[in-house]
Amino acid sequence: MTPAPPSVPAPTLFRLAGLPYFLIAFVARLPFAMMVVGTLTLAVAARESLSLGGLTPASVGIGTACFGPLLGAAADRYGQRAVLGTLAVANAAALIAFALVVYSPAAEPFVLLSAFAIGATAPQVSPMSRSRLVTIVAERIPAGRRARTTSATMAYESAADETVFVFGPFLVGVLATTIAPWVPLAVAAALIVVFVGAFALHPSAAHVSVQRGADGRAASKASALLRPRLLVVVAGMFGVGLFFGAVLTALTAFMTERGRPEEAGLLYGAMGVGSAILALGVAFLPARFPLPARWLVFAGLLFGASLLLLSVGDVSAMLIALTLMGFGIGPTLVTQFSLGTVFGPVDRSATVMTMLGSALIVGQAIGSVVTGQVSESAGAQSALVLPVLAAGFVLLAGIGDALLALAGRRRAHAAQPGRASQPGRGPNPAGASQPAPQADSVA
Known part of the structure; x- marks a missing residue:
């Protein structure tokens, strides 16, 4: 009698993505947590202006808000690898340029414009990571475990963001105090080149949703x-x-x-x-x-x-x-x-x-x-x-x-009248409705 083949364990998100992915993605989001406080610290130290210091993080945020969804749409259309690879170089350059502009005699609008460029080119590591993991869950995790796995994924991602956004400003304070105010931005630029670059080169970055056509176009409308x-x-x-x-x-x-x-x-x-x-x-x-x-x-x-x-x-x-x-x-x-x-x-x-x-x-x-x-x-x-x-x-x-x-x-409920009286169906316990589509059952 031929022995039964050993059962293959059900895939888990951790096994599918791999430990290196989570380590790279965690460190890759650290520069964004540093750049907001880092621009404020450097602007105040170099220009001795609290008002300018308050406006620089706002300019970074406006840049991110204006271009973030567009970068996400580009990643959906062309894949994350090309988008993130380009942003890694552009954002590191924007950080260095900001430091040069702040220490130069350039007028304040140029300082704010360079801060805007930092936000506009910021690699969207957290959203991109969520997108990758959600796509893996939707396409490779068994249906019965998708809802709980998605919840666990969002929980991990949020906890990672919280941790980074507590540690990032602390690291900026230590570097700016012990070395120089420009050092946090230089460190952030180096981290972007190394870890955002690695995040872009990770095999998961090349994956495009199976819901997309061969040319990368979406089936759904905007x-x-x-x-x-x-x-x-x-x-x-x-x-x-x-x-x-x-x-x-x-x-x-x-x-x-x-x-x-x-x-x-x-x-x-x-x-x-x-x-x-x-x-x-x-x-x-x-x-x-x-x-x-x-x-x-x-x-x-x-x-x-x-x-x-x-x-x-x-x-x-x-x-x-x-x-x-x-x-x-x-x-x-x-x-x-x-x-x-x-x-x-x-x-x-x-x-x-x-x-x-x-x-x-x-x-x-x-x-x-x-x-x-x-x-x-x-x-x-x-x-x-x-x-x-x-x-x-x-x-x-x-x-x-x-x-x-x-x-x-x-x-x-209104679209399914009389379902309780259909032949072959027993009573609905406690008046509960029939299972809804997946989105409603999750939500």
Whole structure:
């Protein structure tokens, strides 16, 4: 009797992508976390202008917001390898050019223009990584494990972003303080050439979705990017960006009034740590806890915790409020990215992810600028109201998503009249509806 062949283990995302991929992708997103704070630090040090220092990160964010979705669309059309390879060279050059312009006698508009160029050429590593992994999950993971694997993927990606955006500014501070203000941007440029280049050359970068034609064209229309459910997610991501920008700026003002502005980053890190831990925990939530409900629950936790900011009087109370807000913001962010994968066209995944990332960046820039103006004119306590408003906006967007989900279920129910009385069907337990299409069952 011939022995049965050994069973082949079911593929996992980690096995399919490989450990080197996750290591490269993690380090490759670090330069973006460094360049925003790095441009601010260098502008203030070289030009001795706080106003210019505040405008340079905003210019970087505007550049990213304007070109991010276009770069995502190009990656969907031509593959990530060519796009990221070009950006790795262009962005490293833009960082070096910014340092040269800042130290030159050039007028301030040229400084802001060079900062804009940094954002416009920024390699979209986080959105591109999400797009690659989502495509692998959709095409190579068994159907029964796709929803949970997607959730775990978004959880990991969000935790990686949180970790990098806590460590990146810290690294900038260390390099600028111990060596020179221009060194962080030089290090970021080197990391881009090496690790973004490696990210571009990784075999997964050559893969184009099977939903695309032989010429790379998408089967879906561009209008699919305007689906109401997807636009609500973009709005929610914009609200998260508003929250991040408002919290960091208001926290800086709060600590400055207490004569300890250098500790603002450390306190902000407390929110980032809690956010990253809870973001990873989302992967273990049961499938019966649907995405719209997760958004409502965790955005509600975020809003409730943000109300503590209205009464904080010392650093200890601020630390507690930040930690509790982190427990809400991390899972909310994961949920929004997961909804983006559900309601965005599969053949435009890089475009969808860069849309979400750009909304986050725009929100962060606006939140920082507005909160900075309020804190300067009315003080830190008034500025602390703005994170509460931003958290409320995130919650309202979640309510909008839940209402759209409810309307979708009602339409699906109305489109299948009398199914309970069809021959051969038993009663529907507890009045539950029949399984919906995959997007609705996930959401």
